[in-house]
Structure formats: C-alpha cells, structure tokens
Amino acid sequence: MEQKTPKSDLPTLEDVARAAGVSTATVSRTLNSPDQVSERTRQRVMATVRALRYSPNFGARALAAKRTNTYGAVIPTMENAIFARGLEAFQKVLVANGATMLVASSSYDPAIEEDQIRTMIARGADGILLIGAERDPEIYDFLKERHIPVVIAWTGTGVSALSCVGFDNQAAARELAARAIGLGHRRIAFISAFTQNNDRARDRVAGARAALDAAGLDPDAMPVLETKYSIQCGRDAFVELMNASPRPTLVMCGNDVLAAGAVRAAHELGLKVPADVSITGFDDIELATVIQPALTTVHVPHRQMGGLAAEVLLAQVRDNSAPQQVNLETYIVERASLAAPGFQPTVAAE
Amino acid sequence: MEQKTPKSDLPTLEDVARAAGVSTATVSRTLNSPDQVSERTRQRVMATVRALRYSPNFGARALAAKRTNTYGAVIPTMENAIFARGLEAFQKVLVANGATMLVASSSYDPAIEEDQIRTMIARGADGILLIGAERDPEIYDFLKERHIPVVIAWTGTGVSALSCVGFDNQAAARELAARAIGLGHRRIAFISAFTQNNDRARDRVAGARAALDAAGLDPDAMPVLETKYSIQCGRDAFVELMNASPRPTLVMCGNDVLAAGAVRAAHELGLKVPADVSITGFDDIELATVIQPALTTVHVPHRQMGGLAAEVLLAQVRDNSAPQQVNLETYIVERASLAAPGFQPTVAAE
DNA sequence: TTGTACGCGTTATCAA
DNA sequence: TTGATAACGCGTACAA
Numbered sequence: 001m002e003q004k005t006p007k008s009d010l011p012t013l014e015d016v017a018r019a020a021g022v023s024t025a026t027v028s029r030t031l032n033s034p035d036q037v038s039e040r041t042r043q044r045v046m047a048t049v050r051a052l053r054y055s056p057n058f059g060a061r062a063l064a065a066k067r068t069n070t071y072g073a074v075i076p077t078m079e080n081a082i083f084a085r086g087l088e089a090f091q092k093v094l095v096a097n098g099a100t101m102l103v104a105s106s107s108y109d110p111a112i113e114e115d116q117i118r119t120m121i122a123r124g125a126d127g128i129l130l131i132g133a134e135r136d137p138e139i140y141d142f143l144k145e146r147h148i149p150v151v152i153a154w155t156g157t158g159v160s161a162l163s164c165v166g167f168d169n170q171a172a173a174r175e176l177a178a179r180a181i182g183l184g185h186r187r188i189a190f191i192s193a194f195t196q197n198n199d200r201a202r203d204r205v206a207g208a209r210a211a212l213d214a215a216g217l218d219p220d221a222m223p224v225l226e227t228k229y230s231i232q233c234g235r236d237a238f239v240e241l242m243n244a245s246p247r248p249t250l251v252m253c254g255n256d257v258l259a260a261g262a263v264r265a266a267h268e269l270g271l272k273v274p275a276d277v278s279i280t281g282f283d284d285i286e287l288a289t290v291i292q293p294a295l296t297t298v299h300v301p302h303r304q305m306g307g308l309a310a311e312v313l314l315a316q317v318r319d320n321s322a323p324q325q326v327n328l329e330t331y332i333v334e335r336a337s338l339a340a341p342g343f344q345p346t347v348a349a350e
Numbered sequence: 351m352e353q354k355t356p357k358s359d360l361p362t363l364e365d366v367a368r369a370a371g372v373s374t375a376t377v378s379r380t381l382n383s384p385d386q387v388s389e390r391t392r393q394r395v396m397a398t399v400r401a402l403r404y405s406p407n408f409g410a411r412a413l414a415a416k417r418t419n420t421y422g423a424v425i426p427t428m429e430n431a432i433f434a435r436g437l438e439a440f441q442k443v444l445v446a447n448g449a450t451m452l453v454a455s456s457s458y459d460p461a462i463e464e465d466q467i468r469t470m471i472a473r474g475a476d477g478i479l480l481i482g483a484e485r486d487p488e489i490y491d492f493l494k495e496r497h498i499p500v501v502i503a504w505t506g507t508g509v510s511a512l513s514c515v516g517f518d519n520q521a522a523a524r525e526l527a528a529r530a531i532g533l534g535h536r537r538i539a540f541i542s543a544f545t546q547n548n549d550r551a552r553d554r555v556a557g558a559r560a561a562l563d564a565a566g567l568d569p570d571a572m573p574v575l576e577t578k579y580s581i582q583c584g585r586d587a588f589v590e591l592m593n594a595s596p597r598p599t600l601v602m603c604g605n606d607v608l609a610a611g612a613v614r615a616a617h618e619l620g621l622k623v624p625a626d627v628s629i630t631g632f633d634d635i636e637l638a639t640v641i642q643p644a645l646t647t648v649h650v651p652h653r654q655m656g657g658l659a660a661e662v663l664l665a666q667v668r669d670n671s672a673p674q675q676v677n678l679e680t681y682i683v684e685r686a687s688l689a690a691p692g693f694q695p696t697v698a699a700e
Numbered sequence: 701t702t703g704t705a706c707g708c709g710t711t712a713t714c715a716a
Numbered sequence: 717t718t719g720a721t722a723a724c725g726c727g728t729a730c731a732a
Binding site for chain 1: 420438451
C-alpha cells in the first residue's frame with residue numbers, strides 16, 4: 001500500500017525518467033544538451049515528456065543552474081511611447097533567444113528605481129536594462145558586487161565598465177539648434193523635462209546652449225522651463241514663455257509630447273506655427289506626425305536601441321563577452337513646425 | 351585548514367544564521383513572518399542581514415515555497431497606448447504588493463501568444479493576465495491543469511470559471527452608434543481592427559450593427575473595412591470608404607488610432623470634419639485630444655482595468671479567493687468630430 | 701520562541 | 717552515451 005508520488009502534483013524529472021526507463025540525468029541532458037544523447041533515447045525521452053506534459057520546475061532549475069534566463073528592465077514609465085517602443089524591441093530579441101523579460105517602472109523616482117533594481121536582482125535577473133546613466137554610485141557597486149551585467153540605454157556617455165546602447169543627446173540637440181540659428185532664429189526658449197536625475201534631459205538643454213554659444217550668442221540668455229512629461233504641461237509652459245517680451249521666435253522642446261502641448265497652446269494664443277513662432281520636438285514619435293503642423297524633431301531609433309540593448313546584454317551573460325559601448329545615429333526630421341522667423345508659407349512657395 | 355564556504359560567493363541563509371548565532375529557521379522566519387520571532391532576535395538577525403548584504407536566493411526560495419511572487423502579462427503589444435496604460439497600472443499594484451511582473455507580447459498572433467503563455471508558466475508565474483477571451487480551449491485546459499489563476503482583461507464576457515476585468519465593448523459601440531443615428535446619420539461606415547482572434551474588435555462592430563438594427567436600418571448595409579492598427583492604415587481605409595457613392599456621413603472607427611488616420615485622410619481629401627463627414631474613435635487615448643478636430647470617442651478606463659486585474663489576480667493567488675467577473679463602465683466623450691450631418695459650426699453657435 | 705532535519709526538482713560531476 | 721549522486725539554498729513540519 002505504498003506509492004511513490006500520489007500527490008496529484010505536476011510530473012517531475014524523475015517521473016519522466018522512470019516512465020522512459022532512463023536516469024534523471026539523461027532526461028535533463030535530453031532537455032538541455034540534446035547532442036549529448038543518442039538519437040534513440042532522445043526520441044523516447046521526448047515522447048515521454050510530451051505524454052506526461054512535463055515542464056521543468058523553474059525554481060529547481062534556477063537553483064541548480066544558477067541562471068534564470070530572465071532579464072529585468074527598469075524604466076521610468078511604460079506610458080511613454082519612447083520607452084514602450086524600446087521595451088517591445090528589447091523583449092522581442094529576448095524571446096527570440098529563449099529568454100523572458102521582467103519589467104518595473106520607477107515613475108522617474110530614483111528611490112523607487114533603486115528599489116526596483118534590487119527587486120530585479122532578488123528575483124534572479126541574469127541581466128538588467130537601465131535608462132540613463134545617472135544614479136547613486138552605490139547602486140552600481142551593488143550591481144558589480146553581484147556580478148549582474150547591466151546595459152544602460154538612452155545615453156551614449158555611459159558608466160565606465162558598463163555596457164551602454166544610446167545616442168548623443170547633446171549633439172543631437174545642438175545640431176537642431178544650430179539649424180534653427182542658421183535659419184535666423186536668435187531668441188530661442190526651451191521647454192525641458194525635469195533635469196534632476198535625468199541626464200538625457202540635461203544633455204538636450206546643454207546641446208541647445210552649445211549651439212547658441214558656437215554662434216556667438218549668449219547661452220545663458222536662453223529661458224529654460226522645466227516641467228512634467230505631459231501635453232498639458234507643455235501647453236502651460238509655452239504660454240508662460242510667450243509672456244516674455246520680446247517673445248522668442250523659436251521654442252525648442254525636450255520631447256515631442258511637450259512640443260505637442262506647445263503647438264496646441266500656440267493655436268489657442270492665436271499664433272501661427274511656424275509663421276509667428278517655430279516649435280521643435282525631440283524623439284520623433286507618431287504624435288509628431290499627427291499634429292498640425294507636423295513637428296520638426298530629432299529622430300531617435302528607439303526600437304533599434306531596445307533590440308541592441310538586449311543583444312549586448314545576452315552576449316555578456318551567455319558568452320561572457322566584454323561590456324560594449326554602442327552609439328547610435330540620430331537625425332533631424334524636417335517637417336513643418338520649424339521655419340525662418342516670420343516665414344510666410346505662400347510667399348515662400350515662389 | 352578547513353573553511354566552510356570560501357567560495358567568495360553571495361552570502362546564504364546559513365551564513366546569516368551563523369553570524370547572528372541563530373538557526374537558519376529563525377533567519378527564515380525573521381524574513382518571512384517576523385511576528386513569529388522575538389523582538390530582540392529579530393533586531394539582531396536584521397542587523398546581520400544588512401551587514402552581510404544578504405538577499406535570498408530566488409531559485410531556492412521558489413523551490414521551497416512553491417511560489418515565485420511573479421505574475422505574467424501577455425499582451426498584443428506594448429506599442430499601443432491602451433495596453434501600455436493597463437500594464438503600467440497592473441505593474442504598480444503588483445509592486446505595491448511585493449510582486450513582480452513578467453511581460454511578453456504576442457503581436458496579435460495566437461500561436462505566439464500560446465507560446466508566451468507556456469513560457470510564463472514555465473517561468474513560474476503565480477498568475478497570468480491575458481487580453482480578451484478568445485483563444486484555443488486547449489490553452490485554458492492547460493492553465494486549469496496547472497492551477498494557474500488567470501484574469502482576462504479588456505472584455506466583460508469572460509470564460510466561465512475565470513476572472514475577468516473588462517467592459518462591454520458591444521454595448522459601448524452600440525451606444526455611440528445610437529447617438530450618431532439620433533443625430534441624423536443614416537449612412538454609416540466602419541473601420542475596424544482585424545476581427546479574427548479579436549473579440550473586442552468584433553464586439554465593437556457588432557455594437558454598431560445592433561444600433562442600426564434597433565433604429566430600423568439594415569445592419570448589413572454598413573460597409574466594414576478591417577485593417578491593421580496604425581494611423582496610416584486608418585488613412586487608407588478612410589480613403590477607400592469615401593470612394594463609395596453615396597458617401598457615408600459618418601465613419602466609425604474601432605479605435606482612436608484608426609480614427610486619427612481617418613481624420614488625416616479627410617483633411618487630405620479636402621473634407622471638413624464634422625461638417626462633411628463625422629468620425630468617431632474608441633478608447634480615449636491622448637491622441638484623441640490632440641488632433642483637429644478632437645475625437646468624439648468612448649472612454650475606456652484602461653488604468654483602472656489594469657489595476658483591478660492585478661488585485662483580482664493577487665486575491666486569487668494569495669487568499670485563494672474565487673474568480674471574479676468585474677465589468678467597468680465606459681462613457682462617451684463628446685468632442686468635435688461627431689455632429690449632425692451637414693452641421694455648420696458657425697450657424698450652430700446661434 | 702527557537703532549533704533540527706528533511707524535502708523541494710534540477711543540474712553537474714564523476715564513474716562506468 | 718549513460719547512470720548514481722552530491723550539491724544548490726530555502727521553507728516548514730515537528731520537536732523542544
């Protein structure tokens with residue numbers, strides 16, 4: 001009156017082994033390194049696996065193999081098209097390589113982010129994707145101590161000894177500003193995301209300043225308003241900026257969402273874009289093409305960034321390859337929201 | 351000349367126990383059920399935990415506890431604001447309850463989705479969030495067999511014995527169509543997402559038909575074009591629809607993204623919205639407020655849905671509570687893109 | 701309140 | 717190519 005495992009539970013490796021008439025080691029090998037097993041036994045084992053609907057226990061596997069095949073992504077928020085795009089690409093590459101993605105968002109809060117990072121590693125993440133390079137050095141120490149490979153995305157100037165896949169925020173903004181200056185703009189204002197704990201935002205503002213400087217203009221004369229990431233906030237900021245006198249001829253925005261708000265505000269103020277005031281964005285999300293006028297902006301290869309980040313991370317974990325620094329190209333997308341000051345569309349057509 | 355664990359590895363429960371001068375059981379209890387431990391020893395153990403920077407090994411924990419505190423979400427794509435919103439909320443509630451989120455996207459492909467679901471449970475997910483109720487019954491059997499709690503979101507008509515948190519897609523679309531019919535619209539066309547494997551899309555079309563039927567109009571006379579989820583596709587579909595003669599006075603769209611494309615196409619065709627043709631959306635994402643004219647659409651409480659889904663799932667797993675069916679309210683958001691046929695804005699202001 | 705001791709399901713080492 | 721078996725690190729009856 002004694003049975004082995006009547007617990008009505010899921011089948012285990014041992015169950016498969018017994019049913020197939022082999023040892024657990026052979027079953028394990030069949031699953032993990034099929035080429036070490038003879039064709040015949042492999043067939044038999046696989047058949048048993050299917051018959052028993054066996055699926056390996058994750059915890060046991062992680063415990064024994066010291067690897068989870070799980071990767072964490074800690075981002076500011078999924079409710080931002082740029083991160084959603086990057087994540088989607090990151091995840092796709094992971095899946096294509098048999099790995100799974102863990103996601104947590106920090107709401108741009110460094111304390112929450114730190115917590116999430118710790119949670120990720122406690123959850124056994126084999127590697128981690130982080131956005132931006134700026135954070136408490138202690139976190140980097142922690143990560144290094146646990147030997148967790150990290151890839152930093154969205155910024156090209158990474159932390160030494162860490163992988164990064166990004167682009168030069170500052171150079172991109174500088175180029176855009178330089179183009180505007182070339183068009184004749186002199187009074188430029190900037191609506192930025194909060195720059196605290198956000199190196200990307202800071203670099204973009206710095207880029208605009210650098211262009212001003214290079215053109216012999218006073219970089220510190222540029223009004224900069226920092227605000228939250230939302231259309232409404234972009235709108236409010238724009239209104240405030242237009243209270244200045246003389247008014248700016250160009251309002252650069254740290255991202256397309258803020259720019260969309262600015263364009264909206266311009267309409268409400270009875271200002272024509274770009275005739276009365278030019279507006280630029282950054283990111284090139286779909287929103288930029290949908291509003292009137294469409295946004296002149298900086299194209300950022302979000303999807304490529306996410307995909308590459310996954311590849312770099314996988315290489316580090318699986319092939320133990322060295323950290324890499326990848327810098328992607330951005331480019332200006334010319335649409336309608338930027339033109340020379342006082343530009344008249346119909347006249348210009350001549 | 352013998353040491354216990356000189357492997358230069360991470361500290362284990364045993365290390366903490368030894369350093370604190372207690373048994374591993376006590377350390378485990380301090381961590382998992384602090385109230386079963388005396389204040390004094392708890393203090394001491396916690397201090398040691400911090401000193402050693404101990405963090406429990408995930409695999410071992412999962413193996414012993416038969417629980418991972420990890421929940422999976424399988425969605426069509428993160429690159430869709432509605433799912434991004436829902437996921438963000440889902441994740442927030444999870445984190446607030448000490449759990450972690452696994453994410454996979456299926457690209458609306460049933461085969462991929464099935465794969466992802468299996469992967470999730472192979473990864474030890476304690477529960478799973480799925481979008482929409484329609485899928486191979488075999489998958490539900492599989493889930494049931496493994497005793498994995500499931501919550502289905504985005505649709506109110508769930509699978510029996512499974513939790514769902516959603517809303518009535520059909521009723522919402524019916525109501526919107528009824529309002530349009532009340533306004534005088536008779537020739538209505540519909541741009542839908544692909545309805546195959548998508549009960550939400552199908553229900554929305556059915557809702558419009560139901561309203562037509564209720565008004566004594568022929569539901570089958572309504573032209574329906576199915577297309578991919580993108581602004582460009584909405585644009586193309588709209589153009590095609592407007593080739594009909596007589597033209598529809600209203601084009602309903604299955605979601606806001608398609609509607610945005612339709613509005614764009616109307617502009618390009620020289621048609622005024624809503625004077626020449628009305629357009630409606632569905633979802634009420636930010637995009638709806640940003641385009642000109644702003645979209646009259648159905649507001650769907652995406653965030654609430656995601657948050658509730660997490661709560662329902664957690665309750666099932668942790669409190670072993672019964673599956674729940676939650677139906678959320680939607681409502682029509684009246685903006686500018688829907689008006690009576692031939693409506694003249696300036697005249698109407700009188 | 702605390703400790704002992706076993707089991708959880710795999711992987712991996714070593715022999716055969 | 718295959719098998720026996722020792723880890724792997726933690727939770728939890730059960731006992732004290």
